[in-house]
Amino acid sequence: MSSPYDGLRPSAYWKSGVVENAPQNADDLYAPKFPIARSDGIATAGSCFAQHIARHLRKNGFTVLDMEPAPRLMPDDMRAAYGFSLYSARYGNIYTARHLLQLARDAFSGNVDASDIWVKDGRFYDAIRPTIERCGFDSVEEALAIRRSHLEKVRKLFETMDVFVFTFGLTEAWVNKSTGRVYPIAPGTVAGAYDPDLFAFINFGFNEIRDDFSLFRNLVRECNPGVRFLLTVSPVPLTATASNYHVLIASTYSKSVLRSAAGALCSEYADIDYFPSYEIIATPWSRGAFYESNLRSVSSDGVATVMRVFFSAHGVQLNEAAGGAEEGRDRLANRPLRERRDAKGQKSSKRRSKKKKKKLKQRSRESENEVCDDLLLEAFAP
């Protein structure tokens, strides 16, 4: 008697695909739908996890577009505080598909809206990208002028990019009830004030997310028909939820919906691919090894592993100078060894551990470079 499950490849079975395979061998996890070459102009956007993707792509010689480069005079350590060098333009974190669609519509229409400028302590903040100006703007006029200039750059980006890498981050967002404008962060967090008559919480569902991204794709393809899309889902859980559910439940819902929408989009369109960074970090595959002690931030090793899988699938030789990726693999591969080592007692020399500490320190600094607006919500926790 035969079964359709007979003779499948090992990766089709949990035992051989995950239990006996992960996390050392991730080669089967991702088969690219289309190639991405170093010469392709890549645009990146999404939740804060996407910042890692952009950085690693750059380090490994990929052409990550930057339409709003930091002025040369600006020191490196100041750039992130002004939203430079994080993505392909200064749009800050884009957590939801609705926000992305809104950005594209604004970019193609040149629309700016004064109601998107929020005030705090006499300074003015662009609520669509609230963390790109650490001290805010001098005036509404200045904020709008700079937003107009930004939208022009975004339009050029959408018109010229070859590949758009987008990381879905959240389903939860805040909208202006009268204008329908969506914001990445709640009013009253960075600036503005929360007024339930003006703003509403929204938790996007599968259909909305799939449709919003489809609309975005269609809009961009009107002026750039050859563009391809690579979707990922951020493995970073929610910092806080306004959904009335336990944050774990809300987080699981959010990631599940995003993952489903990404999958559906990938199945529906030949020019949309899905890369499983979420699975590598957030599932039993990694045995929880890729989260920092806050059970939320992704460790440098985790990011390195994700990127190694990506580069390997695209046949790219890793740039050793980029660091991390190979080490990430080694560290993972050695995990069972480490367990054995624990049983045997101390094996590594003091010198080695010192070196390791230094490396970890360096890596955690790298990890700190990530700019996440939603971390601000922690300040509201009891």
Place this chain on the structure above:
Amino acid sequence: MSTFSVCFIGNSHMVAVKEAWTEHADEVPSGMRAVYFGALSTLLKYLIVEGEALVAGRKTALRNRLIQTSEGAERIEPNLYDAIVVYGLAFSFTERVHRAFERFGTAQFTSKKAECLLSRACVLDMFGSALKRELSIRLVTQIRTISDIPIIVHTKPFRPEGEFRKEISIQSARSSDLDYLKGTLAIFQEAAAAVCAEAGADLMWPEESVCSAPGYTKSEFSLHGLRFNPKEAKGDVHMNKEYGWIVLRPLLARLAEIQSTRKGIGEPQSELLLPPLLC
């Protein structure tokens, strides 16, 4: 009247002020006297804090210059004076600033070459970050570790008018746009004032009357420009005694104000010079 001693630390630009002080001694507030510690900027950067003084460390050339210019003192002991003036080491409004503004614009002024628009706060922050590394700020910081004496940072003379003309002929018409020059200079000055205030010093700029255009000194002040060694005098970067006196008058007024009120460290001489830090 009690004496009020002022310690000048500076480079060759200080000579014009020193000569003006001597020539106009009768107009200097009574009881006010000056001691000068002068050396090339490339030597002054070797000053180190030792005990309650700034000293030349192992740099013999610097030590010799300090002794020579101060007429005998090899240690700069801030607490022996009533005020310190750090002169001519700071905040050159150079072509670098113009080049920087070629690459970006602000909501107020921009150019076709500008890659992006920046907020005024961002430009201030960016300039501030670069200006913090200047020698004058380093000296102020060093002095602040050993003394709470009032410190005035007086900037370098603006570039000579001759360079302005050259730039207009070589570069874009933008360099000759006075509104543009005024705007960029204003934002640069605001950044410099914030950096000085943060370090704990007052900041003074040359008066507008010495300028032919915002950020450029009239050519008449470069005639017979003064340096430590008169034989070395060349080019039009150094200013003359007349310039020195124009600069010295408001400086003396500020020193007299300190003398009379003993105003605290780094407190502003006027609201205009010290904008509030944005964050």
